[in-house]
Amino acid sequence: MPALRLAFLWHQHQPCYKNPISGYYEMPWTRLHAVKDYYDLAAILDDFPAIKFNINLVPSLMLQLEDYASGGARDKVIEATLADASSLSASDAVFILENFFMANYGTMVERHPRYAELLQARGRSTSPADIKRAASGFKKQDWRDLQVWFNLAWTDPYWRRKDAFIDGLFKKGKNFTEEEKSTLIRKHLEICGAVIPKHRDLQTAGRAEISTTPFYHPILPLLCDTDTARMSIPSAQLPANRFRRPEDARAQILKAADFYESRFGIRPRGFWPSEGSVSEEVALMFADCGVRWLATDEEVLFRSLAASMSPTDSRAAIYEPWRMDSPSGGHIDMFFRDHALSDAIGFVYSGWSPAAAATDFMKRLDGIKKNRRGGNPPLVNVILDGENCWEYYPNDGEDFLRELLGRISDDKDIETVTYSDYLESHPASSRLNRLHAGSWINANFAIWIxxxxxxxxxxxxxxxxxxxxxxxxxxxxxxxxxxxxxxxEHLYAAEGSDWNWWYGDDHGSQQDTLFDLLYRSHLKKIYEVLGSATPGNLEIAIKTGRRTGPPILEPADFLSVKIDGAATNYYEWLSAGFYQTGLAGGSMHQVENIIKAVHYGFDLNNLYIRIDTNLLKEPAKLDQCEFCVKFLNPEGLSVKISFDSRKALKRYAVERPSMAAIMLEGADAEMLAAASKVVEMAVPFEFCGTSRGEKLDFAVILLQNGNELERWPYQRIFSIKHPSEDDFSNVWSV
Structure with a gap:
């Protein structure tokens, strides 16, 4: 019998991008994730017959995929792609330059020479003046190549092996034709149409279980009662009006089940509640609707057990299903994600080699096996977003996944399972008397209210x-x-969680205003179809201004820093630039960052960096880690520091292209780096080889045993100029 069972649950979801007023898809992400993530993640099972997946498809996502496949989706990006490069309008040119580099620069743009060349021609700035300047330099073939490359870069490597035309475009690399553009888009729409049948075939063959989510991805506990938010945060500031519509929550479940049955021929057995959001009322509602199982985060279980005073070994508790009985006589079984293991795939391993990442994953599983005491073999739940993390991996994560799945296949002590199959042979024996109301993010609803x-x-x-x-x-x-x-229908769409994901200061994107527009458009349509005037407050944006993201503050003056790791006095870092990592969210959300904040600034001789981190409270982990300042300019320059478990500096190392490396220890190193309450370091400009006025671009990276754990700032860089006494007002730009 296997010593451990492993359940992967990949959650596939996109917001409803179709504007109900114009009929246009305001954003292209449903189509692009279909060709980059949805089909190939399912299809990888064809090469690993010993592996099973659970895959969650949201009904509103499937509806959009079908709209694309039928040719009914009007997508602004598709129209701009198909616009003849020889006669682009000025507005088309601006739209293309603003939108056709929306891809991960490191893994999706710069690895393709022609695409990287076009990015360099446009520049990194998207200010109106810079876009206008760049447009004037683009020639007809530049436009056509850019139109192709944006769509091609979002096409998964899987399709290079399976489709000769797509492979031919990658090999050709440039000088694309209008006909090739059209054919590529047609291929994309065909792939959109193949996603649901592929998943249906896998489920029929017993290779995967397809679960679903309430139709428009709402936070059901808040639909039932917005006051539920106070269960986890008693001091939460709530809306002026208490929203209580449990009938809407039930309708979202039943609409999803009906839609699912129409596509898969059976009722769904399991649901991933939107954002893992549960409450007792919602769990029992699912049970009454005939749903067999739910999944959410481990922290929800821990808080539930604490509330019911149930004695348990808390870590072991997440490695089995739990049952909640319904007063009506039914029940619901629940699975709880191992969020450290899930987040390792979602946020950590992208910077590691496939072999190192797979080794670490398997080592963690081995630790779980060894710590199990009696009872059934542990069931480990790895549950995460199945789409957004892969763009941070080289080769869209394929190398990592193949390495990992190969190792799991070869390990006779591990069996991958679908949830329904597991329950058939291992019915839940533990009972939940109470269920904490919360989501997979911090076991509360603070993101959405x-x-x-x-x-x-x-x-x-x-x-x-x-x-x-x-x-x-x-x-x-x-x-x-x-x-x-x-x-x-418009109300149900407006009840989706995605709009409030982007409201507030938890997350931000370049498209916040479009999400706001889409949300208010659904509400406007409610009044329109019922023959009433639209309320004036729906004409006013809820988003009070597009958040450009951290750093929150930029350097305001020269610093005078004593390198002692103590943040010596209030004024020492007061004039520094400041970046708070918790405000750096995008479409994904990591439960907890190790680095909490980065402060940075300079005097005439040194760049100074301060890192606020919880790692200083964990000496054993500190001894395994390095802090790295990696420069994009000067290219190849990096500075690494490391400390032992007593917070004593082990080394200060500088690697420089075309210059001798520098390795400092002892007193010389201690003048430049220290750790106590915070980590402080100085990087002398003479180490950088720069002169006054030259630009320095850098990021702060946390490494563990040589593997990247975190990189800040999120999708950006810190940027300063080598300072002089006379031009401080011009020495930074971020």
């Missing part, structure tokens, strides 16, 4: 829901009319 923007969003939703209810009361017998059905 509590910020003034989130609360304004809930108030607009409340007003629209009350308007529908009032309309039905005034027009008895019309609750089944087509107008009411359409209004409710």
């Amino acid at each position: 509590g910020h003034s923007e989130d609360n304004a969003s809930w108030d607009r939703l409340y007003e629209a829901r009350e308007f529908i209810a009032a309309y039905i009361r005034k027009n008895p017998g019309n609750e089944s009319s087509e107008a009411v059905k359409e209004a409710m």
